[in-house]
Amino acid sequence: MKFTISNSQGGHSEEHSRRSYSPFSSESSLTKHNIVVYDCGDDREHLNRIAEPYIRAYNMKQKRKDRMKDYEKDYVAALEDGRACYGTGEQREKAFHHDVIQIGNHDNLGVTDKMFNTDYWRSLKRDARYAEASDYVKRHLNRNPDVKRAIMILKQIAEEIRDNKDDKYSHVLVHGLTIHVDEPGGTPHLDFRYSIFTDNEKKGLPWRISDHKGLQKMGYETTPTQTALQAFRESVNSRIEVLMRQYGWEREYKNEHRKHLTTAQYEAEQRLKQAEELAENIVQEAKESAEIELAHATEIRKEAARKKKEAEQKIKDAIEFKNQMEQLVCSEIGQRVVTNQRNDEVEIYRRKRSKRGGKICNDDCSIEPTKDDK
Numbered sequence: 001m002k003f004t005i006s007n008s009q010g011g012h013s014e015e016h017s018r019r020s021y022s023p024f025s026s027e028s029s030l031t032k033h034n035i036v037v038y039d040c041g042d043d044r045e046h047l048n049r050i051a052e053p054y055i056r057a058y059n060m061k062q063k064r065k066d067r068m069k070d071y072e073k074d075y076v077a078a079l080e081d082g083r084a085c086y087g088t089g090e091q092r093e094k095a096f097h098h099d100v101i102q103i104g105n106h107d108n109l110g111v112t113d114k115m116f117n118t119d120y121w122r123s124l125k126r127d128a129r130y131a132e133a134s135d136y137v138k139r140h141l142n143r144n145p146d147v148k149r150a151i152m153i154l155k156q157i158a159e160e161i162r163d164n165k166d167d168k169y170s171h172v173l174v175h176g177l178t179i180h181v182d183e184p185g186g187t188p189h190l191d192f193r194y195s196i197f198t199d200n201e202k203k204g205l206p207w208r209i210s211d212h213k214g215l216q217k218m219g220y221e222t223t224p225t226q227t228a229l230q231a232f233r234e235s236v237n238s239r240i241e242v243l244m245r246q247y248g249w250e251r252e253y254k255n256e257h258r259k260h261l262t263t264a265q266y267e268a269e270q271r272l273k274q275a276e277e278l279a280e281n282i283v284q285e286a287k288e289s290a291e292i293e294l295a296h297a298t299e300i301r302k303e304a305a306r307k308k309k310e311a312e313q314k315i316k317d318a319i320e321f322k323n324q325m326e327q328l329v330c331s332e333i334g335q336r337v338v339t340n341q342r343n344d345e346v347e348i349y350r351r352k353r354s355k356r357g358g359k360i361c362n363d364d365c366s367i368e369p370t371k372d373d374k
Helices: 043-061 075-081 118-126 130-139 145-162 211-217 228-247 256-260 263-355
Strands: 005-009 035-039 097-103 172-180 189-198
Touching (some): 043 172, 097 145, 118 130, 145 172, 145 228, 211 228
Antiparallel strands (some): 035 172
């Protein structure tokens, strides 16, 4: 059987690599099956920690302050803003590299089978039907044993890089080696995060990041058809090709015209590819952000409607209570008016009888008859 070997590059994204968050393209129920061969914990801190003693030792030897390096605590920042670089523009040294290495593709060694519909699965996730999405993935996992073989090959090359097998990776500072098997519709792949350094330098910092010198010390040179870094990546692919033979696999070459591209043409093509990937990622992130905002707005509208209903009910209850109180007050006033009228009538009667000499009983307000009455 023949399978391709691909080694693509993207922006440095250690959070994505170590799954600090759950990417939209991943299935959370499969993430536990990812294989972490090595992870430094934090790429920036790792590189700064390695470089700091060399920078400190260099500064201690300087007699003039203007020759001292001001980035002892943050070497990465100095690489990014150019203070610690020996090049400018595109020639500036890169602090980090991030390669994605895979065998085959989603048609022959995919995480899911050929019946899997990626768009449908993503639609389930967008609708927050996560349980259905997970079940759909589980029903369409690729059971082909060749997928496990491909994963074992990636694990073996990762371990060789980590252990600097045969001193082939002597000037590679490894930050992370993780095999992802949790992206339905995709292919198991190795996320390789690293920096290239040089050491034992007589001028400048004795240890520093340098693609040119580090690759040169490992035996890779730039030629008219490929850069030293491309040669290094191809050496990794060639080693994977050797490992594939233990299963009777052969390497399939596609896009053979690439071998005849000039360095400038190749780099231009890579920049175009990265720009397209970046644009696609931006569009996808914008869609996801819009969906989240829409869901949030919907929740806000529901909460507002609930509070409005509660307010209306409170107003209704207040009006009803007011009416009850008014009725009660009116009833009490009516009773008082009747009582007062009766009291007035009694008082008038008493006064009249008093003038006539009658006696009034205070208990029942009755009038004792006088002689005239008899």
